[in-house]
Every structure is written in C-alpha cells, then in structure tokens.
Amino acid sequence: MSGYRLAEGGRIDRSRTVRFRWGGQPYEGHPGDTLASALLANGVSIVGRSFKYHRPRGLLGAGLEEPNALLQLGDGATTVPNRKATEVELFDGLSASAVNAWPSPELDLMAVNGLVKRFIPAAFYYKTFTWPHWRWFEPAIRKAAGLGRAPEAADPDRYDQRHAHEDLLVVGGGLAGLAAALEAARAGRQVLLVEGDALLGGAIFGRQSADDRAEAERLAAALSALPNVTLKTRTLAVGYHDHNLLSLVERLTDHLPEDRRRGPRQRLWKVRAGEVVLATGAIERPLVFDGNDLPGVMLASAAGLYLERHAVAPGRRVVLACNNDRAWGAALALAEAGVRVEAILEARAEVEPALLAAARGAGIVVETGTTVLQALGRRGVTGVRTTRLDAQGHATGEGRRLPCDCLLMSGGFSPVVHLHSQAGGSLGWDEGLQAFVPGAQPQACRSVGAAAGDLDLSIRPLWHVARAGADPSPSAWVDFQNDVTAGDVALAHREAFRSVEHLKRYTTLGMASDQGKTSNVNGLAIMGTLLGKAPADVGTTRFRPPYDPSTMGAYAGLRRGDLLRPAAGLPAHAAHEALGAVFEEYGHWLRPAFYPRAGEGEARAVAREAAAVRASAGLFDASPLGKIAVKGPDAATFLDRIYVGTISTLKPGRCRYGLMLNEHGILFDDGVVARIAEDHFLVGTTSGHAAAVQAAFQEWLQCEWTGLAVASENVTQGWAVMNVAGPHARTILQSLETDIDLSADAFPHLAHREGTLEGVHCRIQRVSFTGELSFEVAVPTRYGLALHARLMEAGAPFGITPFGVEALMILRTEKGFLHLGSDTDGMTLPQDIGFGGPVTTKKVDFVGRRSCLRPDGQRADRRQFVGLESLDGRLLPVGAHVLRPGEAAPGRSQGWVTSSVNSPNLGRPHALAMIEAGQSRLGEEICVWDLGTSHRARIVDPCAFDPEGVRMHG
Template structure:
C-alpha cells in the first residue's frame, strides 16, 4: 500500500487549501503553493513525458528553471494552450489541465518508443547523411521530418491573454534573491540607492541553504532564523522594490536588461480574466549585481535518464520546501559532500535513505561522519554502471572504481533496489546572464568551473555564480565586494560569525566508466535531445573540434533548457577525448532568453489591430469625409486618391494630375519626416551627411540634399531649410524618417561626438499643406494677403515666416511636381483648419486635392526619383544621373570614398533613364525586365522598370527604369518581354515634362 508521500508540513505550502488539477486527463490534488512537479511527486507520479529523439520515458529531474525533462503542454484543448512548460516552474491552480508531450497515443504506451530499440541506427548526425539520397525522395523525407519535429503543439487560435511592457529605471538591480542577493539589496537600499530585487521563484530566500537547515549557524543562531530576519528587514525600505516570479531573460549592453514578470499564471482561470498575464520589464540600471547562484551538475553514466533519477538538491528541496518525499527507497550518488547533507536532512524527516554511493575514496567532512552515524550505508570509491526499470527506476548496479577512476578495481557487481536515485556532481556557476552582457570567463582548474573574469559594464557577480560555494566564504567575499562596488564604508555583514561544514572535496569524472563498451551504453549528456557521451565522441572522430560544431552536430545543449545541466559535461568529455584543457575549449554561446519567453510577452499589447501603429495626419478626417482611398506609407495613412462619382483609381489620378498642372492642386504632405537640427556645428554636420555643400546656404534658403550609406549608395533625400545661423529643419522621406534619425544619432554619438549638434524629431509637430499649380500664388495671396509673393522677394527654394490670422506658420517655396508650389507648415492642431482655408480660397480656381498616386505621376513627369522605388540600395548619385549634387570641393561626406571605387565608377552600371513605348497608350508594369533581344536564349536582363504611368499631360505612357549602361543608350530600342507579347520601348531622357523649368516661376 502506498505510504503518504507528504512529510513534515512546510510553511510554504498551505495544506488548508486543496487544489485539484488534471494531468493526462486524470484528476489529482495538491496544495496551494505546490508546483505541478511537487504536486505530481506527492501523488507518486514520476513519468511525465518522452524524450525528443528516442522517446525514452522522462521524469522530473530538478526543482527549477534548469529542468530538461519534465516539460508539459497546458490547457491543450483551449485557446490558452501552451507547449513546453516546465512542470517545475508552473504553480498549480484550480482548473490547470496539463498533458505529456512528444508521445502518441499516450505517455505510458508511445509508438515512438520504437526509436529506443533502433537507436544504434540513429547516431548523432544520421539525418545529415540519411536524407541526402536519393534526391527524389526529399519530399517524402520532408513530410516525415516536419511531423516528427518539435515537442509540444503550438496554439492555432489567437492568444486571449493580455501582456504589457514597462520601463524601469533604478540605481541598483539585484538579480537573484538568495542569501547574497538579499545582502546586496539590503545594503544598497540602506545606502539610499533606488534598488530593485528580482527572483524567478514565488518566495525569496534562494536555495543555497533551506530554511530548516540544521548544519549552519550564524551568530549562534540557526540560519533559518537569521535569513527570516533578513527577509523581513527588506520590507522596511521604501526605496527597495522586490519582484518575485520575475525571471531576467536577457542582459544587453550598457546595463539594459529584459525581465519577464508573471502576474497571473498561478491564479485560477476565473481570476485571470481581463488581467495582465505577464509583463516584460525593460530595465535600465546604473549598477547590476548578479546573484544568480549555481546549478547542480548531474553525473553521466549508463542509463542515467530514467524517471526517478533526480538531482540531490532537488530531492532536498522537494522535502524541505514542498514537504514531499520523492521516493521511499532513496539512494544518493555523489562525487562531493552536498549529497550527504541532503541525505541527512531526508533521514531526519523520516524519509528512508538506503545508501550513498560515493566516487571518492574518502572524505573528511563532518557530513560523512554524521550520515554514517545515522545508519546510512556508504559505498566509497564506487560508481553506478547501470540502472533498471523502464517507466521508473527500480534498481542500480554498482562497481568499485580503480585509482584513476577510468576503470574498475575488480569485476564484482552490487545490485541495490531503489525508487529514487539522487545524483550530485558538484556545482556550475550560473554565468549565463554575465556572458550575455559581454563578460569574459576564466576557468578555475581546482574545481573545474568557469567564473566571471572581465566585466563589460558597471556590474559585479557575487555568491556561488562567482564561484564561491562555502557560506562563510560567500558572506565574507560578498561583504567585501559590496563595499567596493557600491563605494560604501561598511555593511551589516562585516562581523558575522558563521559556522558550517566545509564541502571542498570533489572528484570530477566527466564520463563515469561502464562495464560495457561505449557503443552498447546510453550515458546521456543532454536529457531532452537524447545526446549521449558516445555521440560526442563520434563527432570528434568525424573531425569536429570546435565546441560549437560538436553542439550542432550532436544537438547537445540545443533543447528548450539550452543545456544548463549538460554543457559542462560535454566540455569535459570533449577535453578528455581530445586531450586538451577545458579552459582552452571555452564555452558555447549563452544566448537570451535565459528561460523561454512567450511571444505574447515579447510583443506586449502590440497585437491584432495594435500590431503596427497607424499614424494619421491632422487632415485625416477631412480626407475620410471626401471618400479618399488610403495607402499605408511608413505607418502613415496617406490619401491615395480621391474618387468622384465612382471613378476608378486611373480615372481619379488622371483628373487630379490635369487639375494640378492646369490650375491648382493641394497635397497633404504632413507625413514627410521632419528633423530639427540645432547647434554651433550644425552646418558642418550637414556637410558630412549630405553629398553637396551647406556651409554657405543663406538663412531663409532651402536646399535639396542627397544622403548616402557608407557604401556610396543612395539612402534618403529631402529638402533642408536654414532657419537661423545654427538652426536647420531637415525633411526626409515618409518611410525613412525614423531610420534617418537613428542613423544621424548613431553618427553623432559614436563617430562625431565632438560636434555640437542636437537632433529632435518634429514630424508630428507640424501639418503641411502643399499648394501647387499656375494659380497657387493667387490662392496663397487670399490666405496670407500681407505676404509679398513676388519672385524677387520670395524666390524658389526659400521660406518666409508668416501668420494666418493670429496663427504663426512657415511657408516654403519648394516643389516636387515641377509646378509653382508653396508648402505651408503650421502647428499640427491647426492643420485641418489650414486645409479648409486653402480649399475655400481655391474654390474659384477649382483647387483639386490629390493623393500620393498623383504625386508620383507628377514627379515622374519631371524625372524626380523616389528613394525606395527608383532606388534599391545599389544606386549611386551618378547612376541616377545626379552628378551635379555630388560636391567636388568638399573634403569628405558619408560614402564619398565608396563613390570612387573601381566598381562604383564602372560606366556599364545600371543607370536611371526614361522609357516610352511605341504604343503611347500601353503602360508598362513596374518591375518588368528589360532586354536587348527578346528572342535570344538565354535572355540577358539589362535592367527593370522602376516607375510607370500614363501621363494625361503628355498624352502617352511614361516610365523610369534602371538600365545597364543606360546613359549611353539614348534613342535605342529595347524590349519588355511579357507573358503573351513583347513590348517595344525607346530609351529617352528621364525628364519628360518642362525640361527648362519654366513652370516653377510661372
């Protein structure tokens, strides 16, 4: 009969609050505070899922986020379903429904388990070789591969949960709320520093020691009393914020970190409704203290993966923290003293410990003597060579190790019965976040660990993540480090008296020997992906030497746990096999996130209609009233065209363009990017940014500028106006505004920090109405009667400050249509009023609003380019026939040197030209390829069409194109091959309309 697996009541579990949940369709019960793992263990459930490759039974191995095996799917039949959740991390709640993954039809009988029996046919890298021949079979391979890939099932419906982002700023961020984290947070807060302490667990206190430890005294008190007092003291500080259930996912440069805060995952379903599930904290900290602790290592031996094989620290935590016995016949297997402490703790709780298997010949620790005095049988200089049981371990086979630990002293075998094997292979500092930040590690030979060495930012690692594993050393070193790092004179921990047994003897054997040849064994290194020690050795035999190559060939460390348990063993096995030092190998790359993030957390509220923001101009309501059709341009809703009486787009554009040329048109140009540039070096800055000269531009004048990338290719363009001696306003393309600002800021901050220049985005500050056409001057005279619009007073490419009533505005005489044009810039909240005044003033001239499609047609008639449409990142100013805008006198500007590379100066590069069709009514397709001989096979592509329209002002179709050696091909006939015919075209000058620019001053 099954005994009660609950032991002495834990204060962290509320046994008065029973919680029901489902696992694989069966109802179980746990208590409030249980994780799914502890609740299942209390119900004697050890088989949780199946491994990825061999579909071997897998159970619970750890008690934290490093868990590689016990991953489940939750709420599988609802829109709330989520795969790959660690049973060790999810707190049970009423209504939780979890199922096993990677098994069919169920976890007890899994058809995929056949892979375990044919495993000799599935060595590391077999897929790279097997699926290459015959090539005609690839479609069949692909179907099978895709259906066997992955572990859980992705949701197919939109996520109904709510997520959000929050920006956090603090003086000190402390990551990890164990003993050292608590010490650091309390010390920082006491010294008036705004402090944030985060920990992934639901309670702070950590796992270096547990609250009922009987082996550690501090100032002659049990550690539990001292630690509880420290935790309570944290509540006294108003400048200290403590966040539990918060996991730091990523540590970027300059102390910018991302953390996921779980807010409702532990609540019953009915309490979660309309509440934020998870919050992504975007933290910027002046100083960061990393106190992430360390991870216990497993031991690698044959069949070391069966359910019931757990880390020693996990077995202890389930008993101490959750009040759960993980087995009734417990055996510990260790190479150090921490397993003895765990065994003693279990024994004193009434949990039977059958034996301790120790790979060491001897140990002088107080733990070993105490364990033996309690009647626990200790087998020294022994190793486990095999385990029994399928869905749960039921026995182990033990043999005596030789002196060197690589073979056996004799052939005698001992078989011991057990239902839980607790393994302890030492500790690995959790340096993942440190290395993410750009930190460099060093290898410590005496206990074979990687520890922080070079810090890239204002941060420090303390405690066991810094390689300090003894509590008295931890307290002393942490106190010393905090004084130096926080620049303070003393801490509360300088005079602490600590008594605790030492645990410094460890015997590292990365791959324990077996009585079988390695080809007949399964010593697992990566428990999720089924990567074994023999896979690693095979990779080395096949020529892979880099740890990163071995990782990818064997998939070691590529599971959802990112190899938190197995990576050190992989390094050790590679080093021993290849005969190199571990410190020379380095480590694999620790990439964010530290623990998995849901897509919902990453995206926040930017989902559905909020996935991408819509920006609207101040005139947007007017455009809607006039039934305008819209297009999306750089997040803006721009009026595309204004159909009247059910016009098609073509009909509307023809009408709008005729009106703009013959009388007056008006365009909403508010979306153009606007960057305010100020500073004593503003002119020098523009000289470096643009290809043409700016120092001598007079105040009140405007100038068109072209911006290049470092490779000499056109990046953006626009008109920049000099408002004052050290004040300019730059306009950019609508879609390029944010990128241009970012690029300019990058140059100011990293390349030219000596320049006195300040940039501000003012795109949203101003509304812009552009009035063009022969009657534009008359319309503006009616709106601003006091403004002298004569060509002498207000020439083309200049601006004037003015007032419309009492409202200040800025009027610029610039044109993108080739017509006499005025752009009126006004404070954004007066934009609609300005637009309506323009429409009223232009009524007698039949002023016609036109959209972006008409604007494109009008500028194409003039041969004006649109960056991003007529350019594709491979066009220089010379290619665009804009040699005139490249200064020959300036010393330097961005991209100048690249313009004079041999390839950039080739005369046969693709160049901008105009195209006309033999049939004037035939409009080319944009993107259509251009060839010299449509019948020659294979066809040589000379270029393509970039812009194409039918011009009502020219009564023919026109197009812009880029053609190889196009400038020297004027008048030549080429072809556009289409699906059913070839279209004859002629290369012409790209300026089709008003080449003399007469209309600008008409």
C-alpha cells in the same frame, strides 16, 4: 516511482485544495505546490517523453535544471510551450500536458523511435538524409522531434518593461545573497535583491536545516525593514550584458488563477548596477550509468527539496547512489520523515564517521567504494544492480541486485556560473570540488556562496560508470533533454569532433532549452577521460543569455501591433477621412493614396484625380515634405558645401531646386531650398527623410566644419502644407483673404512669400511637382484642418479635386520629374541625372563632389536617367530590364524601368528608366524584357507633357 504526500511537514497550505488537470485528468494539490511536486504527490511518475527516442521520463530535478518535465501550459492564445513542471506554481484551474508525447506520456506511439535507437545515434540525421536533399525529410523529422506548440493566435497578454539603477544588484535570495544584501544595505547603499523562486531562502543542497531557515527569515525581515532595499521574488536574472546591465524577467501573474490575473503578465527589468553580487547557488549533477534516465531516478537534492518544501516523498523504497558527502542529507532526511531508505551506495572508499553513524542509526545499509552499474526497469526503476569500483574508478564485477522504486543520485555540484560567464568572467577548475568555479571577472561583479564554489565538499570524481577498457555506454544518459548518451560522446570522439565546441554541435549536448545545466560538465568530463585530459583542459562552451527560456513578449513589451512603428498622421487627417481617402504608409506617414468615389476602383480614381489637376485644380496635402530651418551668419556657406548647386547666390524671397549627395557621391536627397532672409534658409527634403537630412547636417556641422556659425532644426511637424495645383490654382487662392500679392508678376515661379492668410501667419512657395501652376501654402500645424476646409470651399466653384500620392506620381512621371529612391538607387551620381555641371565647375567643394570625379563616375556608359515611350501601347513594367532590340533574355541588361504610368493626360503609357549612356541614345529603339515578355520601346526625353513648362510658369 510511486511518490506520495507525507502526513505532515512541508511549506504547503493543507487547509486549501487546488484543483488542476494534467493530460486532461483531474488532480489535486495544495497552495505552495509546484506542478511537479503535485504530480509527484499524486504518484504520477511519467511526466514526459524524451526528445529523440521518446523514452518515458520522470522528474529528475526540482528547479530550473529540470530537463524532463517539459509541458504545454494552458491552451489557445495564451498557451506556453516547454515550461518546466518544476517552475510552474500550482493554481486553481491549471491545465497542462506533456509536450513530446502522443497521445499521452504513458502511451506514446512515437516511442517506436526508441526501438531503433541504436540506429539513430548522434549525427544520424546529418549522415543519412542527404539524398536527394535534407529538405525532403525535414518536415517529418521535425514533427516527430519537436518540443511543444507555439500558440497560433496573437498573445492577448500585456508585457511591461522598466529600467532601474541600483548601487548593488544581488542575484539570488539564498543565505549568501541575503547576507551580502544586508551588509551593503547597512552601509547605506541602494540594493535590489532578486530571486527567481517564489520564496526567499534558497536551497543549496535541496533543503534547508531549521537553523538555515531561521537565519534566512531573520535576514529577509531585516532587509524588508530597510528603506534602501527592494526585494523581488519570482524575478529571474536571465542576462548579464555589458557595463553591468542585467535583464530580469519578473513573473507578475503567471502563478495566479486566470480569473485573478490583472495588469501585465510579466515585466522585463533592465537594471544598471554599480556592483553585482551573484549568489546563484549550485546545481547537482547526475551520475552517468546505464538506465539513469528511467522514471524514478532523481537528483538527491531534488528529493530533498520535494520533502522539505512540499512534504512529498519520491518513492517508498529509496536507494541513494552518490560520490560526495553532501548528498547524504537528502537520504537521511527522508529516513527521518519515515521513508524507507534501503541503501546508500557511496563511490568514496571512506565516509565521515558522523554520516555513517547517522545512516546506521536510521537503519540504512551503507556500501562504500560502490556505485550503480545499472538501473533496472522499463517504465520506471524497479531496482539497481550495484558494482564495486576499483582504485581507478572502473566498475569491477557485478554486485548485487537491490529492489527499489526510487533511485537518488548525486555526481557532485556545479556552481551556477552562467551569469558570471555571460559577464565575460573566466572559469577555473576546482580540483577539490570537481567543478568549474568563477575566475577573473572584468565587470564590477563578484560571486558568493555556492556560486563561488564555497561548498565544503568531499567528493570522488566518477564521470561514467564503466568497466576498464569498455566504451562509454549508449544507454547511459548525459543530456536528458536532448537525448545525448555517453555513447554519443564516444562517437564524437571516434569521429574526431573532440573540441568542446565540436562535441556540442555534433551531439547537440547542452543545446536543449536547459542549456546543459545538468549535462555540460558530465559530457566534457567524459570527453576528457577519452582524451586523457582533465576537465579543466577540455574547457567549457560559452554561456549565453537567457539563463532560462523567457517569453518573447517580455522582450517586445509594448512595441507590438500599432505601437511597433506608429505611423505619423497628417494635421488634416480627419478631412481626408471624411473625403473617403484610402490611406497608405509612405515612409512613416499615413497619407491618402487616392480618394475613390462610389463604385470607383484604384486605377480609375487615380486617373480621374490626375486628369482633374491638369483640367482645373487639385488639392494635395504636402505636410510630410521635410522642412529644416537653417540659420546663422554662415548658413549660406554651409549650404554651398551641402548642395550640388550654389545656394549663396539665391536672393531672399526666392527658392531653388537642389540635390544633396552623401560623401560617396550618391544622391542622398533633393528638394526646394528657400532663402527667407540673408541668414535664414528653409531646406525642403523628401517626405520621410527630414530626420536623416537634419542628422547629416548636424554631423557635418559638429564633426567637420566646427567653425561655422550655423544652427539647424527640423521644423517639419510645425507646419501643415496644402498644395493647390492646376490652371485655377491662383484664382482659388486669391479668393482667400491674404496680404500676399499672388499675381503672376509679383509672385513668379520659385518665389517664397510670407504673410497672412485668413488672419493666420503663412508661408507660400510657388513650386511645382505636378508641372502645373502650383502653390504650397504652409500654416502652423493647428490650422491645417481649417486651411484644408477653406481651400476645398474656395475651390468648389472650380471643382477642386483632392488628390493623393498615387495621382501625384502620375503627374510627376508625365513631367519626367525625378523621384529620389524610385528613379535613383545606391549607385546614382548627379551626372547620371543631368546635374553634373557643378561637379566640375562649382567654386567650392561640396559633400560627395570628390567621389563623383573618380574614374568610375566619368565612364561614358554609366546608366543615365531617360524617358521611355512604349511602342506597342502597353504599360512597361517597373523593374523590367532593357536589352538591345531583338535581343532575347538572358541578354546583358543595360538598365531598367524605374517608373511607369498609364497617363490619362497623354492618353498613353509613359515610363522613366536608367539606361546605359541613355542621354546620348534619345530616339533609339530598345527591347524591354520582363518575366518572359518583350516590349518594344523608344528612348525619349523624360518629360512627355508640356516640355516648355508653359503651364508651370503661367
């Protein structure tokens, strides 16, 4: 092909020059060019290499249907693979190269694949690389086949997302779409019209007549003047979802030179529309004959568009092969523009007299009942061999040889029914059009214009050019992007992959990034001829979003990096930071894990903190502990039905530890519930679980126990909670100004008090997860930082030590306090952890109770919560399995280690575990096996420190 720019015409700005690079070489174009039109204008004929055989390929289309001109745009972090040259607007400094060629599309060393092409047909890989295993071969094959390179650095661009609600969404800014929009807008409806292209007006047959263009401009001007209309170009509807929700991708800066890009790169619109009008046009189909993928063989509509919009001729000697009247327009327009059109090869036997006269007037030879048997040439088309078609459409005899450097083809038009199909619409076969057209549509949506099959076409079906009785040819391409030939379709038929879904997967027909826009109908029609079925009876595969490949960034929007899942900070975060805390995410909370001193590693810091709490006093930020206020006359009744234990007997001012189950009896949450008043409870939940507990409360209250007068609210983030723990905890707290009597008699363990502390309203609970004398002091969140500072100051004389989550885990493990989710799992019932009493004795039903009573819950060999003493002095690994003594793996696992610490206060390791019938096996020696290493251990009580609880109750 030797494309070139015509001296006049086109909708380009010839007064300005745009400089760009293709494959490293400098080229020039004009504003208004696409990369494809600019390459064509520069005479670049090979724009890529095919996916599998690395055959040289030129431009086939001019729009989103283009299968060949896939390119890598830009470089570094912003590089984009597999953009189509036809959709890339030219800008100054643009740099691109072909995706599937090395070192260049002109000299592609991978083309060796093409030499052995007849040995690698469809399914070759499935059949051949099976021994010893596909994965041995996969990397090399993928490298040779792949399309483009994903950027390796993080995407520096920003992507925006917006929602919109419209009375009417019109997809497609051609004449049909513009007219539908104007009609609705004049009736007062709120209308959004979107067009993927940069220009309104459309181009159904590749070009617009002057009349059509004037009409499009008139409609667009009328729409622009209306306040209830929004027109968006460069905005492509890619997905049609349930209930008339469409996703649109708006390209905001892609068409600008890089130094002029500001703001988000793209914007994903989610539009909910009362009604949708699909005016998505039609796509021309190739003819299927030998050599139809040679550079220089192009869709007639594409040539028309390059001519009309960009004033580019696709070649100097043009031949058109077609089977319909609409394709003639492109050839006639080229001739009118001074391009030499050698011949029109028309498959139909009869041609409209007006077309014949026009062609003859332009000096074009017309041959009817004739088509192309073969396109000739190696790196580009140099001629065609023609053939006569008999009445059945078979090639008969060998016609003449016509030299040309550009072969235009048209096998008919397929309405763009993708969005209609995504919406759930059915398709029907239109015999007159030889195409699938929209059928019934369950959503509030209609198709108009060419998309509805409103095309007025005279066509003779011609699916594959072959002699009578000959097999479909392995040199005639159906799917250009995935290198699927008519011969591959025949192979699938021979090997019984005949359903359209099997055909697709066996040959990869239509599975490329163009989703078969130019290939699906040809492929299934060829299968139809092999099966003796009409295309309607072969059917189509289902269309799925996105209509055209879209950037992942647009779907992610701002939900990436730190914003993907923002961590919640503590009210006293700054104080922890100042103390040198190492932060970790626990649940969604960013919390101090430990506070290392200079030269201290994690283990030493954690051990120091855990020892200091028992020796003197520690300060722990417990703000993430969930707090749910439960109020109302039926609050106690409600909580009796929620907790395993009885709550209604709790006196105001007192707290109680409680367990919650889900309806399957499985432990769901635990914590301390305080009764503030007769009708007011404060439910404590585990950190990070408050929202789930509140959601469960609401589901029970709203859906099951609708008669209970109870309100619940998650108040976790309203309070900052500091836990002062250790022998000096009371003394430290007493040095602050408070109206609460903190003495042991007045404020016993598991009591709840309200009052003021340093002039601020506070709630104090005497509860302990460390086993020490312990107060949880809660103040409104805004005083959290101040409270932390006051407690550090007041505790300074006692060497108060801030401690993090890791030290807390050591302290609670020493005490054998259960940590839900660490020591329990999705199979743990309350009786497994020693809380089975209420399951049989409680007066009222509670959530999950009935499930605990099933036979499985009563088994004697259920895994039970116990402690483990290491007999050889080594730390027992968490997750290690418990076997009988002396038993070597693989023995039957009797349970596993759930928590394990090197205890600084015991001076030895201590572990917790779930072991079959463990509670009845205290004192028994077992074997703990982990990754080939055995440990000796003894089953003991979970609590290894201060078993009488003297310190906690002191």
